[in-house]
Amino acid sequence: MLIFAPTLSATFARAVAAELGVPLAASEEREYEGGEHKMRPLQEVRGQEVFVIQSLFGTERASANDKLCRLLFFIGALKDAGATKVTACLPFLAYSRKDRRTKPHDPVVSRYVAAMFEAVGVDRVVVLDVHNEAAFDNAFRCEALRIDAIEPFAEFLCTKLEARDLVIASPDIGGVKRAQRFRDVLARKLGKDVGFAFMEKRREKGVVSGEILTGTVEHRDVIIFDDMISSGTTTLRAASAAKRAGANRVIVMATHAAFQPEAVQLWQDQTIETVIVSDSVALDPPYVAAESTRLQLCSLAPLFARTIASLGAK
Secondary structure, three states: OEEEOOHHHHHHHHHHHHHHOOOOOOEEEEEOHHHOEEEEEOOOOOOOEEEEEOOOOOOOOOOHHHHHHHHHHHHHHHHHOOOOEEEEEEOOOOOOOOOOOOOOOOOOHHHHHHHHHHHOOOOEEEEEOOOOHHHHHHHOOOEEEEEOOHHHHHHHHHOOOOOOOEEEEEOOHHHHHHHHHHHHHHHHHHOOOOEEEEEOOEEEOOEEEOOOEEOOOOOOEEEEEEEEEOOOHHHHHHHHHHHHOOOOEEEEEEEEEOOOHHHHHHHOOOOOOEEEEEOOOOOOHHHHOOOOOOEEEEOOHHHHHHHHHHHHOO
């Protein structure tokens, strides 16, 4: 099997390839006038099973649209060159939050993105911690595999925590099932009971409200678990509610560090002791400085490597 990655995802992809003990396959990327571009393999792919790793989180260097377009064109080129099977490995899937109509005539963009992947001939997609699992499962007609960060995060946390009373909290009702799964795995690994709580959340015209925290957190360490952090507003609301309810300390764990500029509020006071994220999204410079203090990284390259190895062995 061959593993390719566009330049903007090469750091994560090299870590995955290193776990597998193989080099990244050679490719060429060229930029043209007007923002056009191309990517082509520099080694023979005919008859090969190919994996392409690309995180689709938009940054100042390249928008989500740009990264998606580059990936789709490259998949098409691989299929045209005779690759027998192409798998798109997506640490972060763009547009996964736009999975339903919330207003009349709204687009369901997650379904359109799935159609674009199928149009260029992708055989399989592997996505990490999708925002809405049911919507993802219904969007794709090709083979679609969901993987999650629960096991790696639980293992990471077990090496960092002392034997204290713990509570896993979801920052909103939508994330309850995800947080409960994490609670169950962590309790099994620790060999002890772990509590659970969740935060009320309402959103109307872009304004988030709701102040009710359900669950006992007094004199306990609270771990807020979510799939992503964007502005940090939802996370900080839940953390503040836990502290008001008597929590000893608050730790935040989220798979995708989809930080917007407003996310700096997470480090502007002492409500949250530590934020733990994965490397599914590359950190921008403002947050790299915080990494050694109150921001920690849990690499998911081993998870992707195990997934690719198991798929390639079939």
